[in-house]
Amino acid sequence: MQAIIYREYGSADVLRLSEVARPTPAEDQVLIKVYATALNAADWRLMSGKPFPVRFMTGLFKPKKGIPGTDVAGVIEAVGRNITQFKVGDAVFGDLSGCGAGGLGQYVCAPEHVLVLKPEQLSFEQAAAAPMAAVTALQGLRQGQIVAGQKVLIYGASGGIGTFAVQLAKHFGATVTAVSSAAKHDLLRSLGADQVIDYAKDDFARNGQYYDLILGVNGYRSIFDYKRSLVPQGRYVMVGGEMRQIFQAIALGKLLSIGTQKKLSNLFAKPNQTDLAKIGFLLANGDIKAVIDQRYPLDEAPAAMRYLQAGHAKGKIIIDMQATAAQSVEQTV
Structure with a gap:
């Protein structure tokens, strides 16, 4: 072969x-x-x-x-x-x-x-x-304890994991803000994003908005920026990105969660047959694509x-x- x-x-x-x-x-x-x-x-x-x-x-x-x-x-x-x-x-x-x-x-x-x-x-x-990207997005949202009505930010939303995360967050009833380059905003709106931010022009960490859940997917932002942008009981989950982003979540996530109700963590996504079957069902029904x-x-x-x-x-x-x-x-x- x-x-x-x-x-x-x-x-x-x-x-x-x-x-x-x-x-x-x-x-x-x-x-x-x-x-x-x-x-x-x-x-x-x-x-x-x-x-x-x-x-x-x-x-x-x-x-x-x-x-x-x-x-x-x-x-x-x-x-x-x-x-x-x-x-x-x-x-x-x-x-x-x-x-x-x-x-x-x-x-x-x-x-x-x-x-x-x-x-x-x-x-x-x-x-x-679907298998790795969609299951990772699903497990990341689950670790962040997503519920309907929450405000969710997805940083690096236009890649494989991000495009699934936007759709899954909307499926769970969240209001979704997607961060990417401007060239990909139309795609993200078509997937259900309620708001889009151009990372080259606007800083989500300093625009006065706060989120119940943040997924750090692609690219790099300081874990301190993510923490600053959470509501008092908010959660940040690192699911990918540059090595600096991954290292910060692993090394500092638990430490920065001490003494606060904010939780900062990293996801170790694992293949899961049940999760994959759920993704297959959602794809087949047209809930996500x-x-x-x-x-x-x-x-x-x-x-x-x-x-x-x-x-x-x-x-x-x-x-x-x-x-x-x-x-x-x-x-x-």
């Missing part, structure tokens, strides 16, 4: 389209023919091997797993003897981040607990866009990764495994 592999850490230049052996499912796995894969910030961070402590999980000197890609949608082609939830021919989607990735290959093996059935109403591309910015064939995955790293994507970037790939590929054993 064809797959994107990398044998060293670095930029998107380390990615290679290669011919590799098709995997065989273990007793507790299914074999999926992949129709679509979505890229996530986690993919390029793992690819780069930065920050260095990440390598204690992924491989100290070179990657342990050679095929990236966590969000997949496809059709089951074989099942292990212990599989009970699925059968050959089922269309499924899921997040492979907790079981070795491998989504940027034409076939991948996965345990059944990270997958759910794909609703018939969804295309494979729409399904592939997957925003897809660009589509690439498998052989253009390095270009797709560069586009993702540039930070200008509106929603998700999809690798269409059915699109025409290059005829000449690197041969590997």
Whole structure:
């Protein structure tokens, strides 16, 4: 089969389209023919091997797993003897981040607990866009204890997680303020944002408005700015962003919550079958939608990764495994 592999850490230049052996499912796995894969910030961070402590999980000197890609949608082609939830021919989607990735290959093996059935109403591309980003947004809002009537701010609202977070917050009955570049405001309004702020011109932390819940998604703002913008019993949840933003939430969140009713925390999102099934239901019903910015064939995955790293994507970037790939590929054993 064809797959994107990398044998060293670095930029998107380390990615290679290669011919590799098709995997065989273990007793507790299914074999999926992949129709679509979505890229996530986690993919390029793992690819780069930065920050260095990440390598204690992924491989100290070179990657342990050679095929990236966590969000997949496809059709089951074989099942292990212990599989009970699925059968050959089922269309499924899921997040492979907790079981070795491998989504940027034409076939991948996965345990059944990270997958759910794909609703018939969804295309494979729409399904592939959802697992990591939508579940992360859902878990972040849940950790922030969202309830109807609250004022919610989403900083970095136009990326994969942010576009789902805006829609989910509206679904839960919140009034949503979305922060992004001005070029993405029309998109965010179409997703339900009640107010949009251009981070290049307006400072949400000094405009006199306060929020019950803030999600820090993309980019960077000081954790002190987030704290300043909360109501007395407000909550800030870091779900992503630049390393400075992530580090501050981990290192200072609990400390800055002491002596105040404000709670500042970081989210450790985890694949969850129940949460993913809920997302599938909401997508199928039209309560939320997957925003897809660009589509690439498998052989253009390095270009797709560069586009993702540039930070200008509106929603998700999809690798269409059915699109025409290059005829000449690197041969590997």
